[in-house]
Amino acid sequence: MHQNTFYFDASKNEICLENCGGMNGAFDIIKCTVVGIIALLIIIGNIFCLLVLWRTKEIHLISRLFMAALTATDLTFGFLVVLPVAVSSAYNIWPVIHDTMCHFHEAITSVLGGALTMSLLGISIDRLIAVCKPLQYPTIMTQRRALILIITLWALPFIYRIISKWSIGLYQLQFRSDSDMCWVCTKQTGHTVYTAGVGLFMVIPCFCTFCIYARLFVIARRHARRIAVLPNNVPQNMDGEVFNMHTKSAVTFLLITATFGICWMPFTGVWLYREITGEATSEYLVVAAQLTTFSSSWLDCLVYYYRSKVFKRTARKMICKMCCCLRSSRRNTTRLPTVRTINVREAHELDCSTTSDWK
Template sequence: MMSDINVSIASPDVDLNVTDLQRTLEAHRPIKIGIISVLGVMITLGNIAVVMVIASAVSGWSRNSRYFLLSLTGADSAFGLLIMPLNLCVSFMKEYNKGPDPFCHVVAFFNATIYSTCMYTLATISLERYIAVFYPLKYSTVLTRRRALLLISFAWIFPPLLLVPISFPAGIIEVYFSRASLVCNPMYSSNVTYSLTLTCFIFFPCSAIMTFCNLRLWIAAKRQRLKLRRHSWGGGYRPKVALRVLVPVMTVYYTCWTPCMVIMLYNAISGSGVPEWIEFIAVWLPTSNGFLNCIFYFWINRSFRRKFHLVLQRLCLGLCPGSDSDSGCFNSVESSVIPGWNGNNSLHERFSSVSSTFALLMLMPHQTNMREPEPA
């Protein structure tokens, strides 16, 4: 009898807490939708600019490098063009019930597939860079065009095969729409074995490959920088560039992806959730990696920036058809965006790619049989 009284007294409090939580979530939803929308626009515009440039040849970038970078751009673009619209659509249209929803299962499948493809693509880029730097003479035989395309195909085909059970409403794992993160999420605690399998086949191997390759490249760049400093040579620019690129790339990768994986494991093992904004930030952080990749893999690269400026020139000339190369907007773009540049610098740019692949490749004469310059 006493227990019945306690339950009856406690029930109104529980209902009140649930109601307050629902009101809080609804109040925060416009803010979250605004953040997601702004992030989606930034990712889309950044990757459109990237595609405009690397669709044609960029000095200092090999054909294989362009293939891998185009693959990365495609995966990053999917964040803004596919993942965000689908989840916002569910947020606007879905009734918040706990029953199986076929559409939400499909959205969760696309979410997980694009996230996984992006991680695999980042790992293949690191692997390609590692081969180019440490095996430059064997690069063309070790990583042929066919093998490069096979690696890219694997990054796009294997994740859907691994994640296809998520797309079935009566499958091996449940899916729910999270009002905290505005995302269709698998309920990892509903199948702990499958959830742990996903992390073992996706996050951990990709992270291990990226860490190993970039750590080796960072050590090589640091040794070369010390060597140049010890001999008082003036060519220490490229090792500094490589160090500036490698460290942010790995820092951003782990910052964006680790919280999401930690929450996934926590939910799978404990069956509990996390506070609202922690879940929102952790779930959407990996999509911000799609914009930051534009900065670290492209915009820091001088060859890319100059090619982008040339694209802007052509667009400007298209808007000013009556102008010529000596006047009008052509002059304004050339003088304001790329001062001091002329076509004769293209050969120099071929050896100054900020991509650590080529920056480090030029710094390893003992592997390319190049003789070291004499100290001044």
């Protein structure tokens, strides 16, 4: 069994030999700080979103399942992709000097990127059924079917990664200092498999997702015209109310999909350019594209918060409760020594007065 070859690029080796993992100028300090802040925002924000979704019972169960799946994928992306990059950027060296860690990070980046796009595709399919069949939706999209759809969409990028790894066989990885990530050496392996992976799990799912939302927009416009024709004294039926509720939810997920597409487009373009041509790109361009991509995993939390009144109300309640708990704990810790001192004095005075009375 041959082992995969791992190596650092020349510039990275020179930095490590001279300064053994120190910072390299103001640009690296700024980059390290920004990546660290983004990692914290992703981890804290998505954990908080999962807690809010768990407490928010007003949101439909199936919608919460799809939102939780996307949030869990973003959280995993923050832990396994962004956090190692933050550590690598801070110490100017890969967290573990071994090819296994580098291969894992490169593989998990591509798998989670595909899982994010497939999760968005699953959400769009769910919204299409909800808008087109609002009354039949509970019987069509059951909890069991939703879980099967989520697991299947998650498994597809992982299966493709295993197949591509088996088809490529032995390949090299290069750790590049501009992105603090591991990249495949395509001069040895070729770029066909990786270009196909980007097409299957980035371009095609995003294209299908936007086509579905375009279809939903046409249906919503048609429904709005029908409502405009009705007299003002005619109340809206149950079908129309459910339709409006699902349409608003579809707009929220459309914003999330658009945010994902805008954030991932620069990094995907840089990645494809490097994989196909094998040439280096500007360090500032790579860092800007990388930071934009990482930011998509915490921007989803803001979209949830500002688009859903129920989500916002539950989040505010949880924040207020946490603040009240912190205030009460601080008051207890500050008052405790004073209360003890007063009790001792009062007990002493009470003892003295009692003794004098008995005399």
